[in-house]
Amino acid sequence: MKLVAGMAGSSESRESRVAVLVDCDNVPPVILDHALRFVAQFGRVVVRRGYGNSATLGAARWQDALTRQAFTPCLQYQYASGKNTADIALALDAMEMLFDEIVDTFCIVTSDSDFAHLCRKLRERGALVCIVGEEKTPSALRNASDHFSEWEPIIDSAPAEVARPASEIGSALRSAEPPRPPTKQRPLVIVKAVAMLAGDTPEGKVDLGALGNYMRRTDPSFTPKAYGHSGLLDMLRTYDLLKLHQEAGGHWAVTLNQERIAQMPVNPLTGRPSVT
Structure with a gap:
């Protein structure tokens, strides 16, 4: 069953079309950002729906x-008490989108193993199925998908700012230097994007164009100029955690600088101490 072939013939329609369906009764709201970043590597998100009861969505x-x-x-x-109608609605909508050829890739955000059967049915019909869930996600659901991404809560370990007397703050403001021109920034999200995209390739490389498309999918307002760079290539040249490679034909690819990452006391991708 060729889902994409039946769509309009534009170049954009040949791109995978993704539905992100969230079981809001089962996961926390903060998981949405992770799910959208993860699924952007598979195509363009055209359907975003969150399912839940009145207590959850209210x-x-x-x-x-x-x-x-x-x-x-x-x-x-x-x-009726104990009956989860949101799960049934999510499953029915997913099958309807599949048969109507609205999308060909599904990202179901849940840790509920009840959706394992839905995943199997979608895959049998030729759809790509991703699950984004928490650590508690059972193996039955993980293995029913093509790709599983585990969301981990982020613990903010930054020290709290110590309050200072108003007189001290005023003195500091008066003696402050004139504002300096903005410096070039290197957001870690770029490194994490390369790690995700290159991790699924045999050579561990991601094309510069594919990286740029991924960043715009995850954040439509993304532009290297916002971080003080003239373009994406100029931006990547400032990263010591990345390596650039000019391929045959003149196009560029990027990989992780594994040696530099290993030298750091804390792995910037996992937040865990590096193994020495």
Whole structure:
């Protein structure tokens, strides 16, 4: 079953079309950012829906998260205690999108093993299925998908700023130097993107164009100029954690600088102490 071939013949329509379906009753709102970054490597996200009952979707934190990331809330009332109608709605919508050829790739955000059967059915029909879940996600669900990404809570270990008297703050402001021109920045998200994209390739490389497309999918407002660089190539040249390679034909590819990463006391990709 060729899902993409039946779509319009434009160059954009030949790109994989992705649906991100979130089981809001089962996962925390902060998982959305991770899910969108992860699934952007597989294609363009054209459907974003969050499913839950009135207690879940009525909570301010879910309303804020779904609104910020432009998700459509799909409210499902519980007709009887203990019956999860949101799960059934998610599964039915997924199959409908598959048969109507709206998308060919599904990212289901949940840790609930009840969705394992849905994953198997979608894959049997030729769809690519990704699961984004927490550490508690059972093997039955992980193995029912083509790709599984485990979301880990981020613990903010930055020390709190010590409050200073108002007189001291005023003195510091008066003696402050004039603002300097913005310096070139090297956001770690670029390194993490290279690690994700290059990790699935035999040579551990990612094409510069593919990297740029991925960054724009995850953040439509992304531009190297916002970080003080003239372009993506100029930006990557400032990273000591990355290596650039000019391939045949003149195009560029980028890999991780594994030697430099190994020298660091804390692995910047995992946040864990490096193994010596």
